[in-house]
Amino acid sequence: MLDSAVLSTLPYVPRPVMWQVAKRYVAGETLDSAIRALSALAGRGHPGIIDVLGEDVNGEAQARAVVHEYQQAAEAVVKAKLDAYVSVKPTHVGLRTAEKLALSNYAELARYCKQRGLFLRVEMEDNTTTDATLRIFEELRKEHDNVGLVLQARLFRTPDDIAKLAPGKLSVRMVKGIYLEPAKIAHVDADAIREAFVRCTQQLFERGAFVSLATHDERMGQSCLEIVRQRKLARADYEFQVLYGVMEPVWARWNQAGHTVRVYVPFGPQWLPYSLRRLRKNPQMLRHVMRATLGLGGK
Ligand SMILES: Cc1cc2nc3c(=O)[nH]c(=O)nc-3n(C[C@H](O)[C@H](O)[C@H](O)COP(=O)(O)OP(=O)(O)OC[C@H]3O[C@@H](n4cnc5c(N)ncnc54)[C@H](O)[C@@H]3O)c2cc1C
Structure with missing residues (x-):
């Protein structure tokens, strides 16, 4: 209460x-602060992900400006010689304005990143965007081999979505899902979400995907590692991903056990809505x- x-x-x-x-x-409001945070994490053995905070932009000009910010972020990552990549929300590059706009912005970023040897992750937002995000990702994959997707365990549809993804090289960040979705389309019980996460992870490994286990839930992580062990997977087949500032003792334990732990570092003036979402998770x-x-x- x-x-x-x-x-x-x-x-x-x-x-x-x-x-x-x-x-x-x-990390801070500026790109410099994000690069400093990523460099410090690299010093502790953590590769990174860079995220320019923001979502739901309106209109082509604003979406183009976001693409430019991501290009600068990619450039800075290369200049600092960091093992890090960019992660982008569909509505941040124009999905609310037009699917075509978001697709062309992602395609431009994918090309830009490819030229610099970087990877690009298409993030997943609330259920109103799932179909369009999957279409965008499948289109991108036809031309670019440096793009990956996020899938949410919470949604009932996710096992079907995995089954429908086109064959070929696949990189998926598996998450529980930050958006609270209605019970008619999503698991709402914490254990049901955990079980769904582990089942989806198994399904992804079965089809040969690289899986990023994005979680701080040690017990659930253990169940996923059990699949890794049973399938005799190598360190190159999976990694943990964690959020900057969240549950660092868990990162340390995974790191010490020999698993890669990649840290998601958000930055930018739009920090308030992001922080409010995080705070809601932490009484x-x-x-x-x-x-x-x-x-x-x-x-
Ligand atoms: C790298 C990364 C990228 C992500 N990308 C997306 C995305 O594209 N789309 C999407 O819908 N979701 C995304 N998420 C969020 C994800 O869906 C979950 O909401 C989030 O990871 C919390 O769930 P959990 O698996 O850590 O389990 P939880 O059960 O929520 O948490 C496990 C433990 O971690 C603690 N914890 C969790 N969050 C916090 C916090 N903020 N502060 C302190 N303790 C905390 C909990 O108290 C609990 O003890 C991402 C998460 C990560 C790590």
């Missing part, structure tokens, strides 16, 4: 107070926001 009361007050919390909390999850941090807002300090 306390948490939901705090949640409802979040939009009224002053921006500087929110930043004190958000900076745990976001302890919510209490921290409340104490800071009331001027009580503390950790």
